[in-house]
Amino acid sequence: MEFSAPRRRRPKEAIVPMINVVFLLLIFFLMSAQIPPPAPFDVTLPNATGAEVAAPADTLHIDAGGQLAFNAARGNAVYDALAARATTDTPLQIRADAALDAQVLARLLPELATRGVTMIELLTRAR
Template sequence: MRISSTKARSIDSETGILPLINIVFLLLIFFMLAGQLSASDPLAVEPPESLSETLPEERRLTLFISDEGTMMLEDTEVALEQLGEEISGRLSQEESVDLEVKADSALESTRLVQVMSRLRQAGVEQVTLLTNSRR
């Protein structure tokens, strides 16, 4: 004996699929934004394979400048007069060096300009000035 309800069940078939559609569209938007972070090459080029199993190390030098103007290149204290010689010596030893400058926010801008001028004379072409982000 089968007992059935006299009341017809009303099943809304769209309620179960709407969250799935929302998730699919959110994933689509995410991959559209995250997928193209860098520009593609103008030509399709297949570079040769490297025989070396290790990747080249990217060397970074960091120049710290205090609010009084005291400078430290990595762990060595350097005077402004010696900065050009020290940097050019380090640049000649390494093939590729990225120079980062971390200066105190209270440092006078004229002093920072003097340091940048010495770095340019030493042959530094690009400097990354490290800053704090606003929160």
């Protein structure tokens, strides 16, 4: 009977630390991501030249029929929500539908001025 040397097993790779790192990265990216809230209604932006900018959370939405939405406020409650807006040194971004009549927007501007909104930015879609 002949004895042979025991077979050497290949050392197993430690996969548990790699899984831990992957889960830590996943948790980090989930916690640090800023997911914008959905728009209250669909708005087709007017075309313009330049870069397209994503709407921030404090955006005044106006649909084609003139319906207003600002954060959780809808309709005439938007004006009170705009008056209570914390930062007045930053421009209010308006996301108005391309089919909105310009006169409706023009009538809205003095109303915004009485609520303390002195600067606005009209968001458009890049061509």
